[in-house]
Amino acid sequence: MIKKFIHQFASPKTYLYQVDRFYSYIFLISLITYTISITWGLLYTPEDFVQGNSYRIIYLHVPASFLSQSLYIAMAISSVTYLIWRVKLAAYLVIAIAPIGAMTTFIALISGSIWGIPTWGTWWQWDARITSTLILFIMYLGLISLHNSFSNHEKADKLLSWLVIVGAINIPIIKKSVDWWSTLHQSASITLTDKPSIDPVMLYPLIGSITGFFGLVICLVLLSSKYQIFIREKNKSWVKDYV
Amino acid sequence: MFNFAFNSLHEAIYMNGHGLYVWSVVILVFVSLLGFFIGYTIKIKKIKDKLNEPN
Numbered sequence A: 001m002i003k004k005f006i007h008q009f010a011s012p013k014t015y016l017y018q019v020d021r022f023y024s025y026i027f028l029i030s031l032i033t034y035t036i037s038i039t040w041g042l043l044y045t046p047e048d049f050v051q052g053n054s055y056r057i058i059y060l061h062v063p064a065s066f067l068s069q070s071l072y073i074a075m076a077i078s079s080v081t082y083l084i085w086r087v088k089l090a091a092y093l094v095i096a097i098a099p100i101g102a103m104t105t106f107i108a109l110i111s112g113s114i115w116g117i118p119t120w121g122t123w124w125q126w127d128a129r130i131t132s133t134l135i136l137f138i139m140y141l142g143l144i145s146l147h148n149s150f151s152n153h154e155k156a157d158k159l160l161s162w163l164v165i166v167g168a169i170n171i172p173i174i175k176k177s178v179d180w181w182s183t184l185h186q187s188a189s190i191t192l193t194d195k196p197s198i199d200p201v202m203l204y205p206l207i208g209s210i211t212g213f214f215g216l217v218i219c220l221v222l223l224s225s226k227y228q229i230f231i232r233e234k235n236k237s238w239v240k241d242y243v
Numbered sequence B: 001m002f003n004f005a006f007n008s009l010h011e012a013i014y015m016n017g018h019g020l021y022v023w024s025v026v027i028l029v030f031v032s033l034l035g036f037f038i039g040y041t042i043k044i045k046k047i048k049d050k051l052n053e054p055n
Helices: A002-009 A012-043 A053-085 A088-120 A128-149 A153-167 A170-180 A200-232 A237-242 B009-017 B019-052
Strands: none
Touching (some): A012 A088, A012 A237, A012 B019, A053 A128, A088 A200, A200 B019, B009 B019
């Protein structure tokens, strides 16, 4: 029953028409949310007592960091879906998400380094959080290179899916690194279980910037997956009818 | 909650010496997002044109 449901609603054709239907709305709402939240955070929140104005990087660094891990989890879920139910769309999503994941991880690393200069007095430290995030970035690049090196797409999809699942072990390591080891990186300001350690005046624009960035990244994934579908299904008659 | 945190635009740009760090990250994020959106739009347009070409 699950297999029938997935195959019915996850056909590339149905997906493509749904993307066209919702893309503009998601893009517009996300862009407005992100622009308002970033402006709010950068210009309308008070200066931090300890970090001064450099703390405002939080409105750009945290959303990128959150998405870098979330996208990998999405890739792992797609990989499992592909390997168990042989859903082609899930395989297309894995390779569609990878470059976007690499981009968000790159932003998280660079913005963290820039933030580190005025805060820690150094732009790089081989501590657990930063190193595990660097490993995530290298993993994204490795997965993209590996997929591009194959001429047989099906073989590449299978290998990539297994590697993504194995690599998912790095996500809890990134998440828990600040608790398991003594790191320069601070522990999470927002968690699902505890009350946020950040003042509401600074918290609301942060939630807005995470939501807005999340939406924009979803839009990028939709565009990227659309491109993958065109590449992989170019010989199908429905693609020719669609374009 | 919605009070402008600075006394002038110059102060908002300078941010007591932290402006360089904050605004460089803003530029990094803006350029990355814009680059990816433009990149994928061009890629999709190119492949659509290719698929529309008569055989």
